[in-house]
Amino acid sequence: MRAEHDQVVLVDAGGFFPESETQRDAGPFLMKSMKELGTVAANVGDKELAFGYAFLRQSVRESGMPVVSANLYEKKTGKFAFAPYVIVPAGRTRVGVFGLMSGKVDLGPGRDSLRVVDPEIAATAMVAEMKKKGATAIVLLSQLGKVESEDLVTAVEGIDVLVTGRNVPMLQRGRVIKNTVVCYGGEQGWYVGRTSLALDAAGRSISGENDMIMLGPEVEAKPAVFEVVKAFEDALNDRLRRLEKERAAAAALTAETSDGEAVDHFVGAGVCGRCHKAEYQQWLTTPHACAWQTLVDQKKEATPECVRCHVVGYQKPGGFQTADDAARLGNVQCENCHGVGTQHEAYAERKAAVPEPVCRGCHDGTTSPVFQFALYRPHILHQVPANMPALPPNPAKAKMKGAGSH
Ligand code: HEC
Ligand code: HEC
Ligand code: HEC
Ligand code: HEC
Numbered sequence: 001m002r003a004e005h006d007q008v009v010l011v012d013a014g015g016f017f018p019e020s021e022t023q024r025d026a027g028p029f030l031m032k033s034m035k036e037l038g039t040v041a042a043n044v045g046d047k048e049l050a051f052g053y054a055f056l057r058q059s060v061r062e063s064g065m066p067v068v069s070a071n072l073y074e075k076k077t078g079k080f081a082f083a084p085y086v087i088v089p090a091g092r093t094r095v096g097v098f099g100l101m102s103g104k105v106d107l108g109p110g111r112d113s114l115r116v117v118d119p120e121i122a123a124t125a126m127v128a129e130m131k132k133k134g135a136t137a138i139v140l141l142s143q144l145g146k147v148e149s150e151d152l153v154t155a156v157e158g159i160d161v162l163v164t165g166r167n168v169p170m171l172q173r174g175r176v177i178k179n180t181v182v183c184y185g186g187e188q189g190w191y192v193g194r195t196s197l198a199l200d201a202a203g204r205s206i207s208g209e210n211d212m213i214m215l216g217p218e219v220e221a222k223p224a225v226f227e228v229v230k231a232f233e234d235a236l237n238d239r240l241r242r243l244e245k246e247r248a249a250a251a252a253l254t255a256e257t258s259d260g261e262a263v264d265h266f267v268g269a270g271v272c273g274r275c276h277k278a279e280y281q282q283w284l285t286t287p288h289a290c291a292w293q294t295l296v297d298q299k300k301e302a303t304p305e306c307v308r309c310h311v312v313g314y315q316k317p318g319g320f321q322t323a324d325d326a327a328r329l330g331n332v333q334c335e336n337c338h339g340v341g342t343q344h345e346a347y348a349e350r351k352a353a354v355p356e357p358v359c360r361g362c363h364d365g366t367t368s369p370v371f372q373f374a375l376y377r378p379h380i381l382h383q384v385p386a387n388m389p390a391l392p393p394n395p396a397k398a399k400m401k402g403a404g405s406h
Helices: 024-034 053-063 108-112 119-132 145-155 223-254 269-275 277-286 286-296 323-329 334-338 341-349 358-360 373-379 395-402
Strands: 009-014 037-042 073-074 085-090 093-101 114-116 138-142 161-164 174-175 180-184 191-199 205-214
Touching: 009 138, 009 373, 024 037, 024 053, 024 223, 037 085, 037 093, 037 138, 085 119, 108 114, 119 138, 119 145, 138 145, 145 161, 145 180, 145 358, 161 191, 180 191, 180 205, 223 323, 269 277, 269 334, 277 286, 277 334, 334 341, 334 358, 358 373
Parallel strands: 009 037, 093 138, 138 161, 161 180
Antiparallel strands: 073 114, 085 093, 174 180, 191 205
16 A cells, blocks of 8 residues: 555554453554554453553553553543544544444453543544644544444534444445545454545545455565564463463363363264264365364464364363364364264264254354355265255455464
């Protein structure tokens, strides 16, 4: 984009912090990377506050990545928690960027020290102030979700661009609502949006349009950035592996009842295969039998967010705990579909039926958006039907491979 256009301003709608405590270092790391890419402002949402106000402030300080929030205040001082907006020159225009978050969300550990004021009142005041300070184009970064964001730009005049975040759908082309170009980015950081504005002589926006570009494998990584990301992920994986070992020790203790009697546990496909040879041989031919290797190839075999659907009984007593269990409990196996092996006698009562919700536990809207039970089922049956219909292409696969995480 920078090669094609000389007036580029890069912003982030917020909501990029990781969800789990084990991944918290990814938050400041992403901020450093955004700074590196020349991002001029990122918005604050409840995700960014999930590890506390102090943690976010420290991340801002250490990364130098500016964040904006026009309706988040410190209770004690009555001051803005972060800068409400930034104004950046871009060629002959001056772009004012401000951020808003929802008042309806949980502020996490910050709930006692922070306060969110009405987004519409804040927006009206900010647009006026930024214009007074010379901004000729106004950009709102929103963590209000789709409906509330759209209502806001309908009610508040003067916002040229709205970048929406927080559970919004991905729309290949943005919409124009009244005079605002709206960009819908989807989730997971899989897309980058391009909003182009036509400007008048004074640098004010006259019209605009938006489209989304998928960051699939065909968008190559910059070698220098790739190195930094890899170093970070390797360190994170090392730490996750250590945590996994600690959890395993705890789980080993709970795998026995208080009388020292063994409780139900997963046995692994090797054991089932001793008696059900045909089913075992057929299973080996399905992608389920290499689901663990898929994660190893992606270097995600210690990332809890990935492992749970690619192994047997993740973190359950008697199930997969660490990579040491991979030989026996790695991959999607018999027991993912039929249930825990030590309850074998119950299988007969169920007449081997594997109902659709079992598949849906892993084939969900993110990983398998094109999943249809009737179409997928024949592909895993132990007697594969003749003339089996082909599966539709699954666009999520390229993203899981390319972007590394979802
Ligand atoms: C010691 C041999 C043996 C082992 C080990 C074994 N099974 Fe079985 N399984 C049987 C027998 C015998 C039956 C009942 C007769 C039949 O339907 O073949 C059965 C029945 C089943 C059925 C129900 C078939 C139906 O429709 O009634 C399923 C499903 C099944 N086993 C899966 C498994 C899985 C999964 C494992 C591993 C966790 C496993 N079995 C381990 C011998 C074994
Ligand atoms: C424990 C999670 C899990 C469950 C349960 C599960 N799957 Fe899967 N499935 C996966 C994973 C992971 C893959 C991808 C494996 C790989 O290629 O690494 C996959 C791949 C597949 C594929 C291959 C798709 C392709 O594009 O080639 C089919 C077909 C499939 N699953 C059908 C089913 C059906 C039908 C069910 C239910 C009866 C089911 N799966 C249950 C996790 C699961
Ligand atoms: C909710 C369960 C779930 C989680 C969590 C999950 N996966 Fe998957 N994954 C699947 C399923 C299901 C498929 C198969 C999709 C299909 O073909 O329908 C799959 C397929 C894949 C594929 C494509 C394999 C192929 O056939 O080419 C890759 C790569 C992959 N996953 C990596 C990951 C990574 C990396 C993570 C963590 C960031 C992850 N998965 C987390 C369920 C999951
Ligand atoms: C992706 C899910 C899935 C996996 C993995 C899976 N099965 Fe099945 N299995 C099924 C389905 C579906 C049926 C057919 C029953 C039904 O209508 O749901 C079935 C049926 C069976 C039956 C009944 C007889 C037959 O062949 O239809 C046995 C026995 C069986 N499976 C054993 C196994 C063993 C052993 C493994 C592991 C080596 C295994 N299954 C892995 C889904 C699975």
